[in-house]
Amino acid sequence: xxxxxxxxxxxxxxxxxxxxxxxxxxxxxxxxxxxxxxxxxxxxxxxxxxxxxxxxxxxxxxxxxxxxxxxxxxxxxxxxxxxxxxxxxxxxxxxxxxxxxxxxxxxxxxxxxxxxxxxxxxxxxxxxxxxxxxxxxxxxxxxxxxxxxxxxxxxxxxxxxxxxxxxxxxxxxxxxxxxxxxxxxxxxxxxxxxxxxxxxxxxxxxxxxxxxxxxxxxxxxxxxxxxxxxxxxxxxxxxxxxxxxxxxxxxxxxxxxxxxxxxxxxxxxxxxxxxxxxxxxxxxxxxxxxxxxxxxxxxxxxxxxxxxxxxxxxxxxxxxxxxxxxxxxxxxxxxxxxxxxxxxxxxxxxxxxxxxxxxxxxxxxxxxxxxxxxxxxxxxx
Amino acid sequence: xxxxxxxxxxxxxxxxxxxxxxxxxxxxxxxxxxxxxxxxxxxxxxxxxxxxxxxxxxxxxxxxxxxxxxxxxxxxxxxxxxxxxxxxxxxxxxxxxxxxxxxxxxxxxxxxxxxxxxxxxxxxxxxxxxxxxxxxxxxxxxxxxxxxxxxxxxxxxxxxxxxxxxxxxxxxxxxxxxxxxxxxxxxxxxxxxxxxxxxxxxxxxxxxxxxxxxxxxxxxxxx
Numbered sequence: 001x002x003x004x005x006x007x008x009x010x011x012x013x014x015x016x017x018x019x020x021x022x023x024x025x026x027x028x029x030x031x032x033x034x035x036x037x038x039x040x041x042x043x044x045x046x047x048x049x050x051x052x053x054x055x056x057x058x059x060x061x062x063x064x065x066x067x068x069x070x071x072x073x074x075x076x077x078x079x080x081x082x083x084x085x086x087x088x089x090x091x092x093x094x095x096x097x098x099x100x101x102x103x104x105x106x107x108x109x110x111x112x113x114x115x116x117x118x119x120x121x122x123x124x125x126x127x128x129x130x131x132x133x134x135x136x137x138x139x140x141x142x143x144x145x146x147x148x149x150x151x152x153x154x155x156x157x158x159x160x161x162x163x164x165x166x167x168x169x170x171x172x173x174x175x176x177x178x179x180x181x182x183x184x185x186x187x188x189x190x191x192x193x194x195x196x197x198x199x200x201x202x203x204x205x206x207x208x209x210x211x212x213x214x215x216x217x218x219x220x221x222x223x224x225x226x227x228x229x230x231x232x233x234x235x236x237x238x239x240x241x242x243x244x245x246x247x248x249x250x251x252x253x254x255x256x257x258x259x260x261x262x263x264x265x266x267x268x269x270x271x272x273x274x275x276x277x278x279x280x281x282x283x284x285x286x287x288x289x290x291x292x293x294x295x296x297x298x299x300x301x302x303x304x305x306x307x308x309x310x311x312x313x314x315x316x317x318x319x320x321x322x323x324x325x326x327x328x329x330x331x332x333x334x335x336x337x338x339x340x341x342x343x344x345x346x347x348x349x350x351x352x353x354x355x356x357x358x359x360x361x362x363x364x365x366x367x368x369x370x371x372x373x374x375x376x377x378x379x380x381x
Numbered sequence: 382x383x384x385x386x387x388x389x390x391x392x393x394x395x396x397x398x399x400x401x402x403x404x405x406x407x408x409x410x411x412x413x414x415x416x417x418x419x420x421x422x423x424x425x426x427x428x429x430x431x432x433x434x435x436x437x438x439x440x441x442x443x444x445x446x447x448x449x450x451x452x453x454x455x456x457x458x459x460x461x462x463x464x465x466x467x468x469x470x471x472x473x474x475x476x477x478x479x480x481x482x483x484x485x486x487x488x489x490x491x492x493x494x495x496x497x498x499x500x501x502x503x504x505x506x507x508x509x510x511x512x513x514x515x516x517x518x519x520x521x522x523x524x525x526x527x528x529x530x531x532x533x534x535x536x537x538x539x540x541x542x543x544x545x546x547x548x549x550x551x552x553x554x555x556x557x558x559x560x561x562x563x564x565x566x567x568x569x570x571x572x573x574x575x576x577x578x579x580x581x582x583x584x585x586x587x588x589x590x591x592x593x594x595x596x597x598x599x600x601x602x603x604x
Contacts, residue, residue, distance in 0.1 A: 135600045155603065185593040186600055193597035204457045212591055220593070266454030267447075275459065 002336055003347040004329045005045025006038050006321060007080040007237070007304045010058035013311040016259045021311075024057050030314040031058065034307075035068045037318050039075040041325020044347070047078035047110065047304060052086075052119050062095040069103035076349065077103055080201075080304065081112025081180045084141070085133040086123035088157065093144035093165040100170040105350030108176040110199050110235075111138060113187075129156070131186050138177075142194060145174035172361030176348040178235055178302075181213070188213055192220030197233035197348065200297075203306060204263070206275050207296045210236070214297040231345055235302035236293055239278040242323045246281035252316075253280045260310035283327040290328075291335045299340050301347040303332070396432055398578055400424055401472035402439045405479035405490035406512070413512045414441065416544050417478040419564075420510050423571030424476060430572075431579040438468050442493050449492040462496065469501050470587035474578045477530070478510035478542075481518040485525040486511075494533060498590055503534035505584075506577040508570055509541045516545040536577060540570040 008031055014021040022030065035046040046068065048058045058064060065077040077099070082092060092109075100107045113130045114120070120127045136154045143150050144165040153159040169175065178197035181187030182205065191198040198217040202210040214234055221232035243249035250269065257269045257280075272278055279289045294300060305324060308317040346352065354360050402421050406413030417439070425435040442449075448459040458466065469475065479486045494502075509526050511518070522541035530537045548563040561569075 131600070132603060135597075136603075139601060183591060185591055186595070189593055189595075189597050189600065204455050206457075206460065209591070216591070216593060220597075224597075263451075263455045265450075267451040267459070271451070271459070275457075 001346045002300070002333065003044035003076065003302045004324070004332065005043050005047060005076070005078070005302070005304050006034060006307055006324070007045075007047040007049070007078075008034060008058075008308050009049045009080075009306070010051060010056050011261060011309055012055040012057060013261060013309065015311040015313055016255050027057050028064070030308070030317070031064065032068060033314060034317060034321065035075070035077075036071060037321045038325070039072040041322055043075065043321070043325055043329065045076045045078055045302065045304065047080040049080050050083050052083075052122065053116060062099045065099055065107070066102050069099065069106065072106075074106075076106045076108060078108045078178075079110050080199075081110045081114075083114045083119075084111040084137050085113045085127075085130055086120055086125050087137075089137040089141040090144065090157075090160070090163070090165060093141050094167075096175050097145065097165065097167050097169045100175050100350075101167055105170050105173075105354075107350075108178065108348065110178040110180045110197075112180045113184075125156070131184065132156075134187065135190060138179075138190065138194075142174075142177075145169050168362075170350070171354050171357075173350065173353045173357050176350075176353060178233075183209075183213070185213070185216055188217035189220055192217050192226070192232070193224050195221065195224065195226035197235055197301065199235035199237070199302070199304075201237035202277055203237045203239045204276055207277075211296050214300075218298065227345075228343070230298055230341070231343060233302075233345065233348060234297055234300035235304065236297065236300060237277070237304055237306065238290060238293075239276070239306045240286045240320070240324070240328075241280045241307075242283050242286055242320060242328070244282060246285055249280050249282065256310040256312055264310075283323055286328050287331050287335070290332055294336060299336070299344045301345065397434045397436055398428060398473040398583060399471050400428070400435045400437045400474050400476065401469055402437060402476045402478070403442060403469070403490075403493065404439060405442045405477075405487065405493070407443055407480065407487070407489070409443075411443075411480075412544070412546070412549070413478050413480045413510075415549075416510050416512050416542065417476060420476055420478065420508065420542055420567050420570065423567045424474070424508065424574050425571075427568075427571040427575035428578060431575050433575070433579060438472075440465050440468060440493075442489055445493065446489055449489065449496060452496050453492060458496070465493075466496075466498055466501065469497060471584065472505060473581070473584050474506040474508070474574055475502065475535070476508045476510065476574075477526070478512070479526065481511050481513035481521040481525075484518060484521055486521075486529070491529075494529065497533075498587075500534065501587075502530065505535055506538060506574055506581070507535040508538040508574040510544070510570075511541070512544050512546075514546055516547065519543045519545070538570060538573045538577060540566060540573050542566050542570050 012027045038046045048061050050061050052059050061079050113134050117127045136156055150163050151161055178199040179187050179191035180199040200210050200213050218229035218232045222229040241249050241253040254269055279286045307320045402417050404414045404417040428435045448462045452458050479490045507530050509522055511522050522543050527537055544563050
């Protein structure tokens, strides 16, 4: 089974058709409403970005996702992305393990580096160390979720002696991790090394580039012995705007596209839709376009849609989610299940990870240093 | 881009060199392109003298103007720009000819150079040329274009060819005259470029920027 969801950057952007800019409070409330709507219409995943600079509001993803967890029952809560470079991996381990318990396991994360230079020194880091930070911090995070007591020393963070990250992951199973990267082969390699998921946020990129990055990840996944290349766990970004009649979609979306942060005033809507996965048109056009994605990257596990940026009003965004949930995703689920080989894994969920681990394991840890040897005690399950 | 001339590479594969002409002229026809073509002719002839056959490709930056703006804003090359970058990546030598506005190269030319993949010009012989409406811009090549090319790591040919409008009126001259006529400067520049190219092996294919260069074990060890 594939998962379909929405991911939000959390930008505060003026609506170009009215000139009105929402307040931070309104934007945060809108993000929550989007998450609840996604659950209501049967989407599988809601993911929020993490940013520490205006005009973005989601600086504290686990706080937001915890609120959503309490008001939803089914949807998987994720990130797009969690900054593995500037966050302390110890705090990520703690925060997301706690969220995992609150959400009953409906949690995964997507690691990203962040591309805004000035943010790094605000957190004591340097963007020129982006890749080494991502490598070292994740290596620690990976251990903190899997080893009850960790001794550790690295280049970027103070050493840890007899450290236990609490709470331990729910059922003894670490949250699933995706590694998001657009153009860094090292990150595809990292995802492959650990057997984690690889998410290519291809919303600005032509399909040939996406195919190259995903294929690299698939080859290396097989190389590291996690399964065959077509069993690697792949996610893709996407971007859509839909109305029943395609010309209405184009007419309504164009003013938002033309001045959108990041690509506004650049390529035309027509050029951009040809070059990238952005699809503006009828639900059927979106179905046709996204049903073809597996021809580019092979059978994959997760498809996320960006639907709420560039100042689009909440009411419009909720309509888009409604169309996704009722008209587009049910058809894509059916079409992408056809011809999907049995050995291609379903999208990762907590239940599947627990099953793969054998069984759930609740592991209370009382890590007192042994004052004779100075070593941590062996934990008795 | 268009291949203007050059014999079939299959006849003498080892002696072929790729000369890429980047012309920043805006008009059509453009005096910058006119100068670029004359400099190309000189370079091709000089390469022939040292036994090298030039295959010439021309990138007219004006044709890429909108693609460049798109890439400045999105960070992603359009297919047309990707093709142009591929042409530069295969070059054994580059001839960069730009108009001079307000004492320097126009933004469109700077955009092209800014957007090239990192190190696209590093170690590459580059011959520079410029046109301007007045001879008072003559040193723009030295004050503006040469430092830019040096920053990009290019091996810049000593002679740069500057042509003001009035230079197009002169057809002959000699190096002993007070002012070296345009055709002599073009000829000298072509010779210098050919000598540089002749000293170097043909360019090996550019590395794929999205290829993996270190295994994860090496990354973990901080390599």
